[in-house]
Amino acid sequence: MKNIWIICRKELKSYFASPIAYLLITFFALVFGFGFYTATRDFVRFGFMSQLQGRNMPMNVNEQVIRPLLGFASTVALFLIPLITMRLFAEEKKTGTIELLMTSPVRDWEIILGKWFGALLLYLCVLATSAINIAVLFGFGRPDWKPILIGYLGLILQGGTLLAIGAFISTLTKNQIIAGGVTFFVCLLLWLLSWFTAFDSTGYASVVNYLSIVTHFEGFAKGVLDSKDVVFYLSMIFFSLFITSRSMESLRWRA
Amino acid sequence: MIKVQGLTKRYARTVAVDNISFEVEKGQIVGFLGPNGAGKTTTMRVLTCFLPPTSGTATVAGFDVLENPHEVKKRIGYLPETPPLYPEMEVSEYLTFVGRLKGISSADIGRRVGEVTERCAVGDVRNKLIGKLSKGYRQRVGLAQAIIHNPDVLVLDEPTAGLDPKQIIETRELIKHLSGDHTIILSTHILPEVEHSCQRVVIINQGKLVATDSVANLTNRLRGSEAVALEIGSPNGPLDAAAVQQRLEQVTGVSRVLPREPKDGRLFFEVESLQGRHIRADLARAVVNAGWNLNELRAVGLSLEDIFLQLTGPEKKAVTEAEAVKV
Numbered sequence: 184m185k186n187i188w189i190i191c192r193k194e195l196k197s198y199f200a201s202p203i204a205y206l207l208i209t210f211f212a213l214v215f216g217f218g219f220y221t222a223t224r225d226f227v228r229f230g231f232m233s234q235l236q237g238r239n240m241p242m243n244v245n246e247q248v249i250r251p252l253l254g255f256a257s258t259v260a261l262f263l264i265p266l267i268t269m270r271l272f273a274e275e276k277k278t279g280t281i282e283l284l285m286t287s288p289v290r291d292w293e294i295i296l297g298k299w300f301g302a303l304l305l306y307l308c309v310l311a312t313s314a315i316n317i318a319v320l321f322g323f324g325r326p327d328w329k330p331i332l333i334g335y336l337g338l339i340l341q342g343g344t345l346l347a348i349g350a351f352i353s354t355l356t357k358n359q360i361i362a363g364g365v366t367f368f369v370c371l372l373l374w375l376l377s378w379f380t381a382f383d384s385t386g387y388a389s390v391v392n393y394l395s396i397v398t399h400f401e402g403f404a405k406g407v408l409d410s411k412d413v414v415f416y417l418s419m420i421f422f423s424l425f426i427t428s429r430s431m432e433s434l435r436w437r438a
Numbered sequence: 439m440i441k442v443q444g445l446t447k448r449y450a451r452t453v454a455v456d457n458i459s460f461e462v463e464k465g466q467i468v469g470f471l472g473p474n475g476a477g478k479t480t481t482m483r484v485l486t487c488f489l490p491p492t493s494g495t496a497t498v499a500g501f502d503v504l505e506n507p508h509e510v511k512k513r514i515g516y517l518p519e520t521p522p523l524y525p526e527m528e529v530s531e532y533l534t535f536v537g538r539l540k541g542i543s544s545a546d547i548g549r550r551v552g553e554v555t556e557r558c559a560v561g562d563v564r565n566k567l568i569g570k571l572s573k574g575y576r577q578r579v580g581l582a583q584a585i586i587h588n589p590d591v592l593v594l595d596e597p598t599a600g601l602d603p604k605q606i607i608e609t610r611e612l613i614k615h616l617s618g619d620h621t622i623i624l625s626t627h628i629l630p631e632v633e634h635s636c637q638r639v640v641i642i643n644q645g646k647l648v649a650t651d652s653v654a655n656l657t658n659r660l661r662g663s664e665a666v667a668l669e670i671g672s673p674n675g676p677l678d679a680a681a682v683q684q685r686l687e688q689v690t691g692v693s694r695v696l697p698r699e700p701k702d703g704r705l706f707f708e709v710e711s712l713q714g715r716h717i718r719a720d721l722a723r724a725v726v727n728a729g730w731n732l733n734e735l736r737a738v739g740l741s742l743e744d745i746f747l748q749l750t751g752p753e754k755k756a757v758t759e760a761e762a763v764k765v
């Protein structure tokens with residue numbers, strides 16, 4: 184158990200010892216901040232407009248600002264995750280340090296979990312910048328915090344899944360760029376699957392739709408904690424980490 | 439301590455290691471010798487549980503590498519050909535990480551890191567980034583990570599590769615020091631290193647075991663006889679080389695006498711004995727009784743290089759024999 188923590192700490196330190204962590208956090212903070220600004224500005228404008236027109240529509244900050252923002256955050260995350268996972272295994276394979284890890288009294292799944300967890304913690308740091316923005320809303324209004332929490336849970340689960348897939352892809356190559364590129368395409372594909380099948384209800388389309396990362400996130404964004412979605416994400420995480428461990432094992436037969 | 443039996447490692451089309459068997463006792467230093475691509479690194483990787491064998495068994499400290507890899511890994515320290523270093527870490531940070539990974543508790547880790555840092559002489563660079571270290575320091579940090587958890591067995595793949603002569607001597611001394619408490623397997627191309635540091639040698643060629651024995655025994659086995667180098671001087675006036683040679687040839691047990699270049703009136707000979715005969719004492723008596731100065735009498739063994747070339751290249755053997763006869 185403590186081996187997982189040892190490796191997780193090492194990954195985090197590596198991330199923050201290189202520019203990558205700071206770049207990701209800054210980039211996300213800027214992009215999300217811009218989105219946040221746009222959303223709240225439009226919200227306020229809409230509020231004024233409807234007041235001027237005497238209509239007094241019920242304005243729901245949660246529904247009109249936070250939900251689209253969380254959706255926006257999940258899309259931006261799509262671009263970040265390949266950058267986080269690309270060096271997880273590819274670099275170790277390239278420099279030969281994977282040999283150190285695999286000849287130490289640490290089990291393969293401990294290595295994988297440690298690395299995945301380190302990546303997840305970095306992802307959480309990146310998401311934290313968005314939480315700062317949303318916290319500001321509480322100073323000016325009274326949004327409901329429960330859906331927000333559920334929304335973040337969805338972001339974390341979705342992120343965890345993509346990070347696990349990225350970790351698997353990272354075990355396939357020594358070249359970080361290839362790992363990053365392929366991860367990006369896979370994430371994109373999973374994201375687009377929901378678009379392709381949005382209006383299709385044939386059998387195969389439903390299956391494809393089920394596989395999309397986005398489909399399952401929608402519930403969380405609305406503030407609905409559906410166990411079906413949680414199970415989907417958890418099983419995807421487990422499956423991805425499992426094939427990562429198989430891939431690691433296969434390294435021993437190829438070397 | 440280490441027992442390898444019938445070890446075979448096959449990849450899709452090649453056989454990297456073909457039916458190798460050897461044993462290493464506790465506390466010994468064994469040298470692994472072989473040309474490039476012979477299978478040394480593969481064998482080491484099997485011992486350290488990085489690769490599983492295709493067939494055959496390997497046990498370390500009684501634990502099988504397939505059945506109990508976890509136990510084996512606890513007891514082995516491994517230094518691969520390129521030390522597995524993280525360039526973005528500092529030396530002490532790296533050693534702490536590896537130490538914890540190998541099972542050292544957080545209470546002991548500080549002390550252990552300090553000890554190996556001293557032992558491997560990397561104290562001056564303990565706070566430096568590994569990426570900025572020179573090759574010599576990197577090799578030493580690599581060695582430090584191999585010994586940090588005080589393993590029973592050390593597997594070192596070319597530990598002195600790329601070091602300058604002073605560092606090579608220091609590393610060899612360190613390895614010699616470690617040999618009592620640890621069992622060491624050392625793979626190398628540098629033959630003098632094996633001669634100096636190792637008690638036994640395992641020679642591998644093209645995946646097959648060619649020879650395994652102590653250096654002395656190998657020499658005897660291959661030479662089959664004793665060779666003695668003589669330097670003879672004269673107390674009064676020049677010597678007749680032919681007469682001296684004739685006298686030497688008459689000593690019992692001598693198979694042949696090879697003259698070498700004389701220098702400043704002194705004569706040099708290399709005398710070979712028949713199989714299993716000891717001739718040094720008789721030679722000394724013959725020279726002194728004939729009234730000549732015996733300046734030097736020295737046993738000449740087959741160098742490990744000769745052994746190596748003989749065992750790993752039959753065509754080379756022909757060349758060296760022809761040269762020897764000519765002189």
